[in-house]
Ligand SMILES: Cc1cc2nc3c(=O)[nH]c(=O)nc-3n(C[C@H](O)[C@H](O)[C@H](O)COP(=O)(O)OP(=O)(O)OC[C@H]3O[C@@H](n4cnc5c(N)ncnc54)[C@H](O)[C@@H]3O)c2cc1C
Ligand SMILES: Cc1cc2nc3c(=O)[nH]c(=O)nc-3n(C[C@H](O)[C@H](O)[C@H](O)COP(=O)(O)O)c2cc1C
Ligand code: SF4
Ligand code: SF4
């Protein structure tokens with residue numbers, strides 16, 4: 001049994017699984033039920049001066065048979081009176097002293113910041129998270145992502161908070177910015193203890209073509225919202241990886257986390273804790289059981305004694321393209337015992353890659369028509385024999401010498417394990433583009449005359 | 459791998475696997491089809507109340523061991539049940555997809571995927587949760603699913619469990635009765651091994667429990683009550699019933715359960731001379747033996763049932779499968795005699811029309827007959843435990859929640875209590891009894 005507990009800026013949490021500031025942390029009753037289900041911490045729905053919300057508020061992107069691959073919202077911060085939230089927070093902390101209670105805040109002026117920080121500290125918040133990320137509504141009022149996107153403004157506000165802060169302060173970053181490392185470094189310089197990311201991504205999920213109004217529809221208009229859910233995970237992971245390289249303090253990872261594996265990936269890329277919103281909005285607090293169990297088993301399998309041992313494990317391997325080994329090379333291999341003969345790999349390679357997958361039995365004219373430019377003569381003619389295969393279909397053949405190792409065929413193949421990528425190095429030694437730059441050999445023949453001339457002149 | 463390995467050359471080895479193990483991709487695709495219902499109707503239809511949406515969700519997230527834990531927590535025989543449960547009338551029968559007119563989730567196959575792969579990854583998956591030893595010991599009579607499940611739960615609770623099985627091969631009908639295309643005897647035995655490994659469990663095969671006066675290799679009810687802190691009765695049902703009609707005795711006439719046992723575990727059983735077999739009965743055992751014989755290549759297999767298919771107690775999905783296997787169904791016929799030639803060989807069954815259509819009698823030609831009209835009750839042994847009562851159908855009377863009999867030390871479950879249902883019902887009884895025994899023993 002691995003030790004799942006974490007230490008986040010000196011605050012102990014029973015596990016790394018926290019609820020993100022959002023509807024699942026709207027009230028004390030909800031947070032209590034979440035803690036009962038096993039969540040280690042909760043970032044309360046952002047507090048500030050209560051707002052008025054519109055309806056409808058959410059839009060979703062369904063993909064194929066998957067509901068809510070992405071979720072978008074135009075909801076603002078809490079719409080409940082501050083006093084009510086504070087009373088409930090105190091009550092939660094009293095009954096769940098071991099769970100981590102994080103107050104998420106968003107206000108405007110220095111006095112407001114001072115007042116609210118003191119108030120949430122007074123009710124026993126373990127940590128404070130500054131919501132500099134909300135990309136709709138609040139930013140029009142100069143708050144949320146309007147702050148997160150301006151490192152100087154961010155520094156000023158963090159400075160105000162630090163004047164009265166007695167608990168560690170997390171700055172929640174917005175992804176709606178050109179370079180995420182700028183606000184991360186600004187947070188560091190202004191004395192924040194941690195960052196969390198990502199908040200939602202500016203989005204319009206669709207347009208109602210009858211009304212000619214973007215979704216979600218509010219009467220006869222709509223506004224851009226914030227996008228989250230499984231669809232944003234790759235974006236969040238990337239921004240996390242970038243921040244992990246410049247931010248030496250704890251990070252709380254957020255964005256599309258739905259299960260233990262997602263969580264483990266975020267932790268490997270530098271998250272000490274992870275926060276979840278959409279997956280809980282979709283399926284409920286109950287999903288945490290699988291997250292705890294799955295992470296535990298995973299750590300045990302890898303011989304990692306505690307969840308802390310996983311944090312940041314993949315960060316050094318996230319590198320600039322220029323450092324990648326150009327001599328590392330893989331080629332596609334099709335397992336003739338598994339292939340069902342659907343030819344999806346063929347069309348993907350023909351139209352989407354390098355025309356090196358062949359279907360046996362074509363004469364040269366047919367090959368030419370199909371789009372081949374190289375005509376190997378030794379294509380093996382293998383009928384599909386796999387169970388469930390298409391009768392009479394032929395097994396495609398990869399012309400290894402032409403295969404660029406893009407692995408598109410592997411990605412499209414519907415039968416797991418049929419296409420594998422086999423290592424076939426171009427040369428034993430490692431050579432990167434940066435090595436070529438250093439050696440002055442970073443010109444590939446076949447380019448522009450002007451470039452060749454400029455380089456030759458150098 | 460099992461302590462009990464079966465010899466080669468048994469007929470059941472010739473039969474395939476009706477619903478093979480899913481590959482990972484197949485399992486994940488099917489798991490993702492499940493909508494992860496809240497208050498899911500499928501759970502209510504599982505006799506052991508497995509949290510089905512949770513275990514399926516865990517398959518979807520690749521948390522296979524977690525999925526198996528969720529299954530085993532409620533049903534230690536989840537691996538067998540995955541394959542033998544008639545899911546069409548249990549969990550999957552109430553999956554929300556049915557109402558939508560779409561294929562229900564293949565719950566049994568997903569359960570098989572999770573249990574098989576989890577145990578392959580970690581054979582000690584369950585024993586990690588074992589409680590410290592309590593020093594209490596419980597005797598279990600019979601080694602069918604009811605007793606095996608009870609013993610497993612008791613062992614995890616820290617007790618010592620001693621199972622007495624009169625046959626040489628353990629497992630009851632789960633080993634000896636299940637249609638081979640669902641579960642092979644060896645798989646059932648391997649599962650028993652898994653359960654025996656959960657804690658302090660001893661299995662004594664070839665030891666019958668008798669009402670009184672134990673002989674060699676026997677132990678009496680009184681001895682068990684004397685020596686153990688509690689006793690669980692899981693003796694199942696008795697031998698096949700017969701009709702008491704002419705020609706019934708002698709070669710060529712079998713009890714269906716007896717015949718299935720021989721198909722599964724007796725390498726000496728030979729059916730090559732059977733060209734036409736009459737199966738008497740319309741229950742699931744009748745359909746099973748008919749399907750097995752047909753699949754094993756008997757050219758003509760027909761069931762003789764006294765009423766119509768519409769009111770048969772055998773499951774419709776099983777009968778449909780039987781018809782596809784080539785089994786014929788003769789409805790509205792009551793057997794009145796087995797006809798033998800001068801040499802004593804079976805040549806047919808005399809039947810009477812019961813439809814009221816007045817068709818009169820006829821002889822249905824065949825060279826072997828299998829009686830599948832139910833199993834008898836083992837009432838004598840049950841009654842040997844003071845306080846244990848039977849109902850008018852010979853079933854042991856228990857409290858449903860606790861599996862308690864009229865004797866506070868004696869519990870019972872499985873077919874001997876419900877008159878013959880499924881493995882999953884026996885597993886649930888075993889679990890309830892174990893929970894109550896633990897509650898009782900730990901209370902003092
Ligand atoms: C042909 C057939 C097919 C079936 N198919 C299915 C199916 O597909 N799916 C399903 O879920 N269920 C099926 N069942 C039902 C299922 O097998 C039973 O419900 C289940 O095995 C009952 O378990 P049990 O532990 O109560 O009894 P049993 O499995 O009958 O086990 C009782 C054990 O007790 C032993 N015993 C009896 N008396 C004594 C004694 N005095 N001393 C010591 N030991 C004793 C017996 O030898 C036996 O091993 C089938 C049943 C039959 C007959
Ligand atoms: C309906 C909704 C309301 C949200 N409200 C807040 C909020 O008040 N404060 C905040 O910091 N983030 C808010 N978020 C953003 C989430 O905390 C989280 O950063 C984002 O949803 C990404 O995580 P996910 O992919 O797990 O949903 C909200 C998200 C949603 C969907
Ligand atoms: S996509 Fe996969 S299954 Fe289809 S033809 Fe190619 S290798 Fe075979
Ligand atoms: S034990 Fe049987 S009824 Fe219960 S969920 Fe599993 S397959 Fe369905």
Ligand code: SF4
Pocket residue numbers: 491492493494495498499500501510511514552553554555563565
């Ligand atoms: S009813 Fe069907 S869809 Fe719903 S949880 Fe059960 S198996 Fe899944």
